[in-house]
Amino acid sequence: MLKTRINLIASLVDKCNIVLDIGSDHAKISKILIDENKANRVINVELNEGPLQNSIKATNHAKYYNHIWNIKSNGFKEIYPSFFIDVCIIAGMGGQTIVEILNESKSHKVNQFILQANNNVEKIRDWCFKNNWRIKNECFVKDNDIIYEILVISKKKGYIPFCFNRKYFGKINLKLKNELFIERWSDELKYLKRNENLYKKNIKIISKIEKILKNKNL
Ligand SMILES: C[S@@+](CC[C@H](N)C(=O)[O-])C[C@H]1O[C@@H](n2cnc3c(N)ncnc32)[C@H](O)[C@@H]1O
Incomplete structure (x- = not known):
């Protein structure tokens, strides 16, 4: 069966301790990660009260009490910089908003990001290049007739050449x-x-x- 956008994002998370989902809305990803035992704890981060309440309602179940937290924060603003985050997911926003959140993450300890921008994906690739993050994986998913692009990035070692084609189309995508x-x-x-x-x-x-x-x- 074909994966939905949300299922594909969740499937890209390797089993780990802490996942942060910025812009969690209905908390769908956090529930999948806990149901599938892929994370020990998921912290849902919401800027807006309505979606925060959606997250709280959706996760109000005994099996999630010790595993899912829902907090109100503008991106990383309310997250302690010393807190170690294995995977941070930012999905369903514009590329520019994602770049702004990534800029705030610089003093935080994040091992990997999974990013799905609804537009301007090239801005995210540009940010990765300028801030020493390597694109480990990139893929597409078609959900409700819309094609979404997803990037998995981690801190890089050494120089990776960058050019117009890689910025717009992606090195891995161009190969595949x-x-x-x-x-x-x-x-x-x-x-x-x-x-x-x-x-x-x-x-x-x-x-x-x-x-x-x-x-x-x-
Ligand atoms: C379109 S929804 C996407 C929800 C979910 N991540 C998904 O992919 O289906 C975007 C969510 O991000 C939240 N959001 C936007 N900017 C944010 C920020 N700076 N910090 C936290 N949440 C934010 C919005 O309130 C909204 O609920």
């Missing part, structure tokens, strides 16, 4: 060029060619997408 990658960039190409203004503003990326889709050398 799987069906969802082709579909995602074919859709983008159609969108950018929709009118003359868009076309003119995006000539460089349009030509790169066309080359990649035609399987030419980059």
